[in-house]
Each structure stands twice: as structure tokens, then as C-alpha cells.
Amino acid sequence: MSNLKEECAVFGIYSGQKQNVASTVYYGLFALQHRGQESCGIVVNDDGLFNAYKDNGLVNDVFTRPVLDKLGSGNMAIGHDRYSTTGNGDRNNAQPIVVNHHKGRMAIAHNGNIVNAFELRQDLELQGSIFHSTTDTEVIAYMITKERISSKSIEEAVSRAMNKIDGAYSLLVMSPQKMIACRDPYGFRPLCYGRRDDGAYIVASETCALDAVGAQYIRDVDPGEIVIFSKNGVRSIREHCGTKSHKICIFEYLYFARPDSVIEGRSVHEARRKAGALLAMQFPVDADIVIGVPDSGLDAAIGYAEQSGIPYGMGFIKNKYIGRTFIAPGQKNREDKVRIKLNVIRQTVNGKRLVLVDDSIVRGTTITRIIQLLRSAGAKEVHVMSSAPMFTDPCYYGVDVDTKENLIACQCDCDMDKVAKKVGADSVGYLDVNNLHMIIGNKPGEGFCSACFGTGYPTKVPTGQKNRFEEKINKGGSDTDEENYEMFLRVE
Numbered sequence: 365m366s367n368l369k370e371e372c373a374v375f376g377i378y379s380g381q382k383q384n385v386a387s388t389v390y391y392g393l394f395a396l397q398h399r400g401q402e403s404c405g406i407v408v409n410d411d412g413l414f415n416a417y418k419d420n421g422l423v424n425d426v427f428t429r430p431v432l433d434k435l436g437s438g439n440m441a442i443g444h445d446r447y448s449t450t451g452n453g454d455r456n457n458a459q460p461i462v463v464n465h466h467k468g469r470m471a472i473a474h475n476g477n478i479v480n481a482f483e484l485r486q487d488l489e490l491q492g493s494i495f496h497s498t499t500d501t502e503v504i505a506y507m508i509t510k511e512r513i514s515s516k517s518i519e520e521a522v523s524r525a526m527n528k529i530d531g532a533y534s535l536l537v538m539s540p541q542k543m544i545a546c547r548d549p550y551g552f553r554p555l556c557y558g559r560r561d562d563g564a565y566i567v568a569s570e571t572c573a574l575d576a577v578g579a580q581y582i583r584d585v586d587p588g589e590i591v592i593f594s595k596n597g598v599r600s601i602r603e604h605c606g607t608k609s610h611k612i613c614i615f616e617y618l619y620f621a622r623p624d625s626v627i628e629g630r631s632v633h634e635a636r637r638k639a640g641a642l643l644a645m646q647f648p649v650d651a652d653i654v655i656g657v658p659d660s661g662l663d664a665a666i667g668y669a670e671q672s673g674i675p676y677g678m679g680f681i682k683n684k685y686i687g688r689t690f691i692a693p694g695q696k697n698r699e700d701k702v703r704i705k706l707n708v709i710r711q712t713v714n715g716k717r718l719v720l721v722d723d724s725i726v727r728g729t730t731i732t733r734i735i736q737l738l739r740s741a742g743a744k745e746v747h748v749m750s751s752a753p754m755f756t757d758p759c760y761y762g763v764d765v766d767t768k769e770n771l772i773a774c775q776c777d778c779d780m781d782k783v784a785k786k787v788g789a790d791s792v793g794y795l796d797v798n799n800l801h802m803i804i805g806n807k808p809g810e811g812f813c814s815a816c817f818g819t820g821y822p823t824k825v826p827t828g829q830k831n832r833f834e835e836k837i838n839k840g841g842s843d844t845d846e847e848n849y850e851m852f853l854r855v856e
């Protein structure tokens with residue numbers, strides 16, 4: 365139950381014929397809700413006429429039946445779930461963004477974060493461009509529409525814009541005639557597509573959304589690839605493929621993605637189980653039972669239990685109805701909020717020596733409360749295992765890792781005994797950063813990004829850009845923002 369904020373999700377459908385595409389996108393976005401709960405949006409393309417609706421809130425709150433009915437039918441549609449990493453949580457920043465340009469109309473949805481947005485935006489503003497939001501997605505939209513003026517097609521404009529934007533982007537672009545899926549040459553964020561029995565093509569951030577709408581997975585969009593869906597079928601542009609080394613975010617496997625998703629051929633559930641098994645090898649503990657923090661710590665807890673031979677038990681019941689909009693009336697106490705979200709099963713933990721597995725330890729505040737709850741339920745010992753290595757550096761690719769001074773690993777000089785003391789655990793273990801490759805079967809350090817664990821950045825680090833969290837607080841963030849930062853943004 366990490367207090368990291370998630371990124372975003374994209375979902376799109378290209379159907380050869382007019383149908384209720386808005387409903388399909390609704391179900392796809394619902395399946396991807398874990399990637400962003402701040403706002404969501406759908407744009408339906410009915411023979412070149414765009415109908416759009418977006419708002420702050422969860423998918424099933426924003427898209428009521430009357431709203432979906434109003435969006436109507438079309439031959440394609442794209443949608444987006446958002447958690448803000450660049451730009452604040454204003455309704456204006458919700459996606460997809462629709463722009464009218466010299467040669468027509470375009471809608472765009474983006475997962476990721478580009479590292480040169482600040483410089484590109486400054487250049488564009490100096491040339492007279494006016495921005496309606498504070499997102500890097502609008503910068504990408506500008507770059508594509510600018511290139512469109514001198515390009516023969518929208519896909520050529522996307523390809524030319526890719527020469528200028530740097531960082532993480534899994535994009536869906538919709539023109540009057542085409543839907544285009546594209547992934548940055550590093551492949552930081554996942555993107556895949558499949559097909560339904562009725563012939564409609566589906567593109568999604570994760571395979572769990574293909575399953576949700578009855579589509580068969582075909583393949584992942586390759587890093588640097590542009591895939592075009594149109595009346596002429598499916599076509600691929602690969603001129604950017606292989607121009608950078610592959611850097612899928614390893615934290616997608618450990619935390620962000622749903623465990624029933626498969627990314628680049630690897631099961632997320634299996635990756636987490638392996639992380640748990642590796643932890644058991646790194647940190648054998650004499651204990652009575654292994655429990656996981658719901659939901660994203662459970663798979664690794666099973667892996668730890670299997671490897672160690674210590675029985676697996678259910679330590680908590682999670683209140684599944686707490687969402688983005690949860691308000692604790694008249695109370696500021698973080699401990700009470702943890703208690704509302706998680707209840708300990710006393711019968712499992714009373715008098716026991718516990719191994720407690722979580723997906724990560726970021727600030728350490730939530731795990732501290734959880735340990736307190738376990739001890740007051742009678743736990744004799746609590747040994748905490750984190751299936752992610754120590755966070756030591758910020759992420760510039762779409763994940764809100766906290767500032768260094770708030771990261772518990774940095775506060776404790778990366779000393780596990782100090783972390784254990786600070787959170788009130790008997791011991792603490794982190795997955796070794798040198799073992800990370802084993803969870804996805806890669807060679808050490810190859811094919812994935814682990815920069816926030818101190819292994820170095822694959823791109824230029826952005827300059828002239830304020831820390832995103834500081835920016836958010838300065839731009840009118842409230843106590844509620846701070847508290848949400850801690851606890852309530854994740855709906856699993």
C-alpha cells in the first residue's frame with residue numbers, strides 16, 4: 365500500500381463500423397482505474413465529428429448513463445484515466461485533449477512524462493502559442509499539430525514530433541480517419557493492442573483492459589513504434605524503433621500494473637511472486653506467518669511464503685470502497701485513516717511472529733501505522749519486507765516519487781536498521797537492486813529503468829522545472845492534497 369501516486373492510462377477502440385464505442389471505452393477505463401483516479405475522459409469520433417466529455421472523478425462517477433448516451437455512437441473513440449504528474453489536478457488538465465488545427469482535428473491521450481516539456485513549451489510560448497492547461501500532453505499536441513502543417517499525414521507528423529520530444533510517452537492520437545498508438549523509443553510505459561470478435565481493434569495501457577472488453581491480445585506496441593489503425597487495416601512505422609535502449613519501468617511490475625496484466629510477455633503476478641521469493645532468499649526470518657499489505661503486497665507475500673516454507677495468512681481486510689473522493693469529516697488523524705482503510709484480522713496475528721510484505725516503503729508513515737495496528741492486535745514480532753528496493757531518487761517519467769528529503773531511505777542513510785527503528789519494526793528488508801532483473805528474467809541492468817532506486821537516469825534530467833509536488837502545493841494545494849498524497853489516491 366505504497367503512498368506513491370500513479371500515472372495514467374490510455375484506452376482506444378477502432379471499429380470498421382458505427383457502434384457504441386463510448387461504452388467500450390467506459391469499460392476499458394474502468395479496468396484501468398488503478399492507474400489514475402483524478403479525472404477521466406472519452407472522445408468519440410463519429411465520421412469526423414468529435415464528441416468529448418471529461419471531468420474530475422472516477423470513471424463510474426463521471427460517465428453516468430445520460431453522459432454515455434449523449435456521447436453517442438461512432439466508428440472509433442479514445443479515453444484516458446488521469447493522475448497528474450505534470451500540471452495540477454484542474455479539470456482543465458483532464459484528457460483526452462481535443463485540438464482543431466490547420467488541417468483538421470485531433471484528440472490525444474498520454475501516459476508518461478516528457479523530460480523536455482519545459483523547454484519546448486517556453487519555445488512555443490515565445491512563438492506566440494497559448495496554452496490552456498499546464499500539462500506536458502498539450503505540449504506534445506502542439507508539437508504534432510505544428511509538424512502536421514508540413515506533413516502529408518497525421519502519422520508522419522507524429523513521427524516528426526517524436527524527433528523533438530524526449531522522455532516517457534505512450535500515446536493515443538485520433539484524427540478524423542485514423543487512430544494511432546505510439547510508444548517512446550525507451551518504452552517506459554506499457555501499451556498493447558488486441559482485437560475483438562466483431563473485428564474492432566482495441567489499444568490499452570494494460571492487457572487487463574483488453575480482457576475486460578472481450579478482446580484477444582495481439583501484441584505490445586514496441587518501443588519507438590507507431591501503429592496506425594484505419595480503413596486500410598493496421599500499419600506500423602518503425603523508424604524510431606531501436607534508437608534508444610529499452611527501459612520499461614520496473615515499477616510497473618512491482619506496483620503500478622494490475623497483477624492480472626501481462627506486460628511484454630511477462631505476468632505481473634509472477635514478477636511479484638518472484639520478488640517475494642527473492643526477498644525470502646535475501647532475508648530469511650524465523651517467523652510463524654507471512655502476511656501481505658493489500659492489495660499490491662499480496663502477490664509478493666505469497667512468493668515469500670512459498671520460498672521460505674512459512675505459512676501464508678490473511679492479515680488484513682481492506683475497505684474497498686475508499687476512493688479518491690473519500691473525506692474524513694472533522695478529523696486529521698492519519699492513524700484513524702489507516703484504520704478505516706485496513707482492519708487487522710486479530711486471529712491471524714495475535715501472539716505471532718510476522719513477516720509483513722509490502723510493495724514498497726516510500727515515506728514510511730503508512731507502514732509505521734500498519735505496524736502499530738499489528739502490535740495492538742497482539743503481534744509479537746513484525747519483520748517488514750519491501751518488494752521494491754530503496755527509493756533514493758525522483759522519477760521524471762510519470763511517477764510522483766517524493767522529494768529526497770521525504771524519502772525514508774534517504775533520511776536513514778540507506779541503513780535498514782535505522783529504517784526498522786524509525787518505523788517500529790523488528791527488522792526491515794528491501795529487494796536488492798542488483799536482483800531486480802531476475803523478476804522479469806532480464807540480464808542485470810538491461811531492458812528496464814530503475815533510476816528511482818539510484819541506478820542512473822536513461823535520459824537527460826529536466827532542468828528549469830520545479831519539483832512537481834512542490835509545484836502542486838504552491839499552486840493552491842491544500843491540507844487535503846497532503847493527506848491524499850499519503851493515503852487515499854489509490855483505488856485497487
Ligand code: SF4
Pocket residue numbers: 552612613614615616758759760761762763813814815816817
Ligand atoms: Fe519507473 Fe522508477 Fe524509472 Fe520512474 S524512475 S520510470 S518509477 S523505475
